[in-house]
Amino acid sequence: MNRTRTKKQFVVFFIATGVAVLALYFLFNFDHVLRQLLTSQLGLASKANTIVGVLRMVFFALLAYLVVRALNSLVFGLVRFRRGFEAPTLVRNVFSIIAFTALFFLLFSLVFPDADLGALFTTSAIFGVILGLALQDTLGNFFAGISLQADRPFQVGDVITVGVLRQTGVVEEITWRAIKIRTFSNHVVLISNSTAAKEPIEVCPRDNLNARLVFFNTLYSDSPAKTIHVVREAVREADNVSPKISPIVRIRNLGDNGVDYEVKYWLTDYAKYNDTDALVRQRIWYAFRRAKLNFAYPTRTLLIERRPGAGMREGEDSAIVERLSAVDIFAPLSSEETTMLAQAASSHVFAPGETVIRGGDPGSSMFVVHNGRVSVQVNENGHARTVATLSDGAFFGEMALFTGEPRVASVVAIEETEVLEIGHSAMKRVFDNNPDLVESLSHIIAERRQALAATEATSADHDERAGLLSSIKRFFGMK
Numbered sequence: 001m002n003r004t005r006t007k008k009q010f011v012v013f014f015i016a017t018g019v020a021v022l023a024l025y026f027l028f029n030f031d032h033v034l035r036q037l038l039t040s041q042l043g044l045a046s047k048a049n050t051i052v053g054v055l056r057m058v059f060f061a062l063l064a065y066l067v068v069r070a071l072n073s074l075v076f077g078l079v080r081f082r083r084g085f086e087a088p089t090l091v092r093n094v095f096s097i098i099a100f101t102a103l104f105f106l107l108f109s110l111v112f113p114d115a116d117l118g119a120l121f122t123t124s125a126i127f128g129v130i131l132g133l134a135l136q137d138t139l140g141n142f143f144a145g146i147s148l149q150a151d152r153p154f155q156v157g158d159v160i161t162v163g164v165l166r167q168t169g170v171v172e173e174i175t176w177r178a179i180k181i182r183t184f185s186n187h188v189v190l191i192s193n194s195t196a197a198k199e200p201i202e203v204c205p206r207d208n209l210n211a212r213l214v215f216f217n218t219l220y221s222d223s224p225a226k227t228i229h230v231v232r233e234a235v236r237e238a239d240n241v242s243p244k245i246s247p248i249v250r251i252r253n254l255g256d257n258g259v260d261y262e263v264k265y266w267l268t269d270y271a272k273y274n275d276t277d278a279l280v281r282q283r284i285w286y287a288f289r290r291a292k293l294n295f296a297y298p299t300r301t302l303l304i305e306r307r308p309g310a311g312m313r314e315g316e317d318s319a320i321v322e323r324l325s326a327v328d329i330f331a332p333l334s335s336e337e338t339t340m341l342a343q344a345a346s347s348h349v350f351a352p353g354e355t356v357i358r359g360g361d362p363g364s365s366m367f368v369v370h371n372g373r374v375s376v377q378v379n380e381n382g383h384a385r386t387v388a389t390l391s392d393g394a395f396f397g398e399m400a401l402f403t404g405e406p407r408v409a410s411v412v413a414i415e416e417t418e419v420l421e422i423g424h425s426a427m428k429r430v431f432d433n434n435p436d437l438v439e440s441l442s443h444i445i446a447e448r449r450q451a452l453a454a455t456e457a458t459s460a461d462h463d464e465r466a467g468l469l470s471s472i473k474r475f476f477g478m479k
C-alpha cells in the first residue's frame, strides 16, 4: 500500500519536474517566438516582457517547489534513517517554508532584476496588519509550536498527559496547529499548540524507565514479609516489567478491611502500561493463590476471644508440641510434659530486622525458634557483632531465665520469624520433675558464655559449670 503510494509520488514528481524544465527551456530558447506571438497575434507588445517574466517565474516556482520537496524528503529521510524516528511535521514545514522563500526571492530577483522587493514589502504593510489580525490564532499556534520544538519537552512516540482534563496518549505528530495524540482507546485527540503551551504536561519519555503503581490488599492475618516477597517475585517475571530495577512492594495503609499495599514497577515500553498493569494484577492473583494469601474484601469479622490456656489451638498446638519435642534439651521430657510446655508457650511473629530481646534487659522467659532465623548479636564498640545464627528448633534467652542475670546479647530476626516463648513458672514445673535437665542446660550456658568471651578454650571449664549448676538450682528454689 505504502510502496505503491511512494511509487506514484515518484512518477508525479518526475513528470512535474520534466514539464517545468521543458517549459523553462522553451521560455528561454524560444522567447522571441513567444514575444512575436504576443505582439502580432494578441497585440500585447508593451506587456510582452512582463508576461514572459511571469511565465518564467511560475515555472521557476514550480521547479523550486519540487526541489524543496525533494530536499525535504532527502534530509528528513536521512534523519529517520540515522536516529530511528520521524522528524515532527512542524520542523519539516518550517524547513520547507524557509527553503522555498529563499529560493523564491533568489529567482524573483533573477527574473525581475529591476523590481524593488523592499518597496513591495513596505506597500504591503497594511495588508500584513490585516492578515496578522485574521491569523491571530493560527499564528499563536504556529509560534507556540515553534517554542515547543525549540524546548523539545517531548517527541513523537512519548506518552504525555495534558492539562486538567488529563488527556493521555502517545504523541503521533506535532503540526503547525496542534499536537496529535492517540489515546489508549485508539482515538485521536488534537491539542492546539497554544493550549499545550499554557497547560501543565506530564511527559513519560520513550527512552526513559517510567514507573507505575498497582494497588492490592491482603487480610490482616497475612504476613507482610511473606506478601512482599511473594508479590515482588511474581511481578518481576511479568512481560514488559523492566529487569533493570527490581519492583518495590510496600504497605500504603492499614485499611478498614485489610492491609493496603502498592507495587511500584518500571516498564520497558511505557506505552503498554494498561496491559502491563493488568498482567501485574493477574500475576498477583495467581501468586496469592499459590502462597495461600488472601485479598481483603469488605468484611465484617466476628472475633471469638479464647482466653490464653483455655484450650488447645488444634493443628497449631500439635505443631508446637512437635517443635518442642525436637529441641535437644527437651528430649528427656515425657509427652505429657512437652504438651504442658506447649500449652504454656505463646507464639510471637517478628518481621525481618526486629529485635526479639535486647542485651542488658532483664528477662524471665526463654524462646524456641519455631520458623525462621535469628542472629545473636553483642555490642562491640558501638557496633553489633553476630556471634551465632539460630534457626528452626534452636533456643535462646535461657541464660537470663536460668540465672536471673540481664540478657547477655541481643537477638534480632533475620527473616520473618515465629518464636515460642516459655515463661519461668512453666520451666520450674519441668525442672521439678526432671532435675537432670538443669545439668544439661548448665553445659550449654557455659559453652555459650565461652563463645561470647571468645576465649581460646573449646570446652566449658568444669568449675564454671559447677557454679552455674548451683546458681540455677538456687534461682529455681531446687535442692
Ligand code: CMP
Binding pocket: 357, 363, 376, 387, 388, 395, 396, 397, 398, 399, 400, 401, 406, 407, 408, 409, 410, 411, 447, 448, 449, 451, 452
Ligand atoms: P540471654 O542472656 O537470656 O539473652 C541473650 C541470649 O543469646 C542468651 O540468653 C543466649 O540464649 C543467647 N546466646 C548468647 N551467646 C550465644 C552463643 N554463643 N550461641 C548461641 N546463643 C547465644
